[in-house]
Amino acid sequence: MLRSVRDDDLPVMRRWRNHPRVRAASLTTHEIAEDEHARWWAAARADAGRLVLIYDHDGVAAGVVTYSGLRSETPTWGFYLDHDGLEESGRLLRAWIGLERAAIQHAFGPLGLMTLRGVVLADNEPVRLLHRRFGFVEVGTYQQDVDGVPRDVVAIQLRKGQA
Template sequence: MLRRAFEHESEMVRRWRNHPRVRGVSFTDHEIGEAEHRGWWSATVTDDTRRILIYEHDGVPSGVVNLFDHDVRARRAGWGFYLDVDGLGERGELLAAWMRIEGEAIAYAFAELEIGTLRGEVLVRNEAVRTLHRRHGFVEVGTYTRRVAGVEEPVVVMELVR
């Protein structure tokens, strides 16, 4: 289940984001400090083009979906997600959660936000997420290069059209 995030969950979201496995495939790989996270959280929750959604796996908060650049007229948005790697791993539910969070994010974007095109960007070396996206119908529509941890990295742009 996806639902809007609550203010008291901000630190939990930061902890998930700072997990080494999440940072290792993110565009920014440094550990997010409290002040940086507070700034992002405050800006995001007051921005009508963004949503922070909590993914609950079997009733337990287990991940976050970030929808951004929601353009109502163009009916498109960008998105990203990450999971509570440690919590889900300890329960043996990480793979199942990966599949569910993606499906629920797509359903939310298309039904709740009435998006026609959902767009994501993935490091080329993150084959697991690229494969997951393809399984859900995303198509690779372009590539570009960006600096990640001081190194130029290829990024693939993926889209799913309703």
């Protein structure tokens, strides 16, 4: 289930985003300070083209789903999970699948999108496999500097009805 972010979610969102595995799979890998996170949250809340939601798994907050470019022709999404909490409870894979399913349903349901796009680092094979499992197609590759290092990035896309 996806739900709105509450103020008390913000500290755990930052902790989850700063997890080493999440940072390693992201396009920005530095540890995010509290003031940077507060600025990001203020900008996200003020931007009508962005939406940030919490994914609840088995009634517990377990991840974050972000949508960007909602007012554009190329809406995108991203996510991250509570790696420590979900691994400790043995629910990481189930939550990961549940989050992806919920994010796609929300995109093509309440948000009314016809196409959903995203990106994944080319060497992040587990995420690429999960996206393919849900019907995403890899539509291009490019290089992007990630903390000064060129990294291969794969663009993915899912059209409504392909999921």
